[in-house]
Amino acid sequence: MLQIHEYLMHAVYFAPRGRRRIHELGADLTHRYLSAEDLLIGVIGDAGAGKSLLIQGMFPGLELSNDDERINTRPLPLLHHAETGSFEHHTYHVDMCFELAFTQPAVLADAVHKAMKDGCRIVVEHFELLYPVLKRNADVLVGIGEEVIIARPSFFGPLPEEIKSIVYKSLYHRKMAHSAEDITQMVLQRMGVPKADGHDDVRQGFILCYLEQPKVDLALVEELVKEIIDKDYPIIPEGINTISIGDMKMKCTGPRIHVRSTGEIKNFSLYKDYLYDQLQDMYKIVGMVGERPKSFFANI
Known part of the structure; x- marks a missing residue:
């Protein structure tokens, strides 16, 4: 009997943006x-891009061989168990970009084949x-950029x-949007x-949702955000929950999903009216960055 995932093209x-939401999607x-x-x-x-966070959400409990903060396990468990001929884990993790500094691609490929043959x-x-x-x-490809693409490849791709x-x-658009979103929230909180x-x-942008409509002029908010963008402050991750924008610090659960400085945010704008969502009963502030997509389905 066919399962629903067997009909998947992509x-x-x-x-x-943010640890909890990426985990939930995974x-x-x-x-x-x-x-x-x-x-x-x-x-x-x-x-x-948030690959490690997405993997943690998809496979809870999987020990990553390395991530952005540290190297977790050496030697690589997959290679070690392939050499001993005894695979002790059900699921293994390999970061090719990292492992190629230590191991030839053919050796890694051979270990993967052996593990799969053993049902891992x-x-x-x-x-x-x-x-x-x-x-x-x-068997399944997962790509993460501004979008998350999940595909079940066939003979034709x-x-x-x-x-x-x-x-x-x-x-790059996702990083711009995230940085612009955090700067906008910082300005709003100051107000x-x-x-x-x-x-x-939203594609190439962000949406902030409020149960009650804020009482600030969004044209002024846009002007203040643009002033910060124009000063080209560096945006630096500080730990797993904080970023600094110049000498200003703020909480952020996706500290690496940012451009390097505020000056890299291009074509920032805010919708000047609050948008009321009747389905969610919320007021929304919509910000956009970069060039506007030609259509909602462009490049999907």
């Missing part, structure tokens, strides 16, 4: 699209680097490089507006 989601992707028989999961995305699942970050020597596609060509290019009650997503 699905596209907004890539959320858990939902696993529930919707993964089968127990999927042994090779290829994850594709540039540095700072392998989650491979930067799968596009392994694909040429592995000579087989992943998609290939890892096709996913990479989309998500690497679009990540006496409480922290947003929620967040929504």
Whole structure:
């Protein structure tokens, strides 16, 4: 009997910003699209895209061989167990970009083949680097940039490089939007507006949601945000929950999903009216960055 995931060509989601929302999306992707028989999961995305957070959401409890804060385990468990011929874990993690500094691609590919033959699942970050020597596609490909793409490749694709060509290019818009969103919230809080009650997503932009309509002029908010952007302050992650913008600090649960400085935010604008969402009964502030997409479905 066919399962619903077997009909999947690809699905596209907004890539959320912030640890909790990325974890929740990862858990939902696993529930919707993964089968127990999927042994090779290829994850594709540039540095700072949130790959590790997404993997943690998709595979709770999986020990990453390395992440942004530290190297967790050496030698690499997959390689060590392949050498001993005894695979002790059900699921292994490999970051190809990191491991290629220590190990030849063919050795990693051989270890992956052995683990799969033993019924183990392998989650491979930067799968596009392994694909040429592995000579087989992943059971499921996951790309993360401005969007999260999940695909079940067939004989005709998609290939890892096709996913990479989309998500690497679009990540810059996500980082711009996240930085602009945090600066906007910082300005709003200085004007006496409480922290947003929620967040929504829009292509090349952000949405702040409020149960009660704030009493500030959005044209003035836009002007103040642009002043900060024009000063080109550096944006620096400080730990896992904080960023600094110049000499200003603020809480942020996605500290690496930012541009390097405020001056990299291009074409920032706010809608000058509060948008009322009748379905959610919330007032929304909408900000946009970069060039406007030609259509909602462009590049999907």
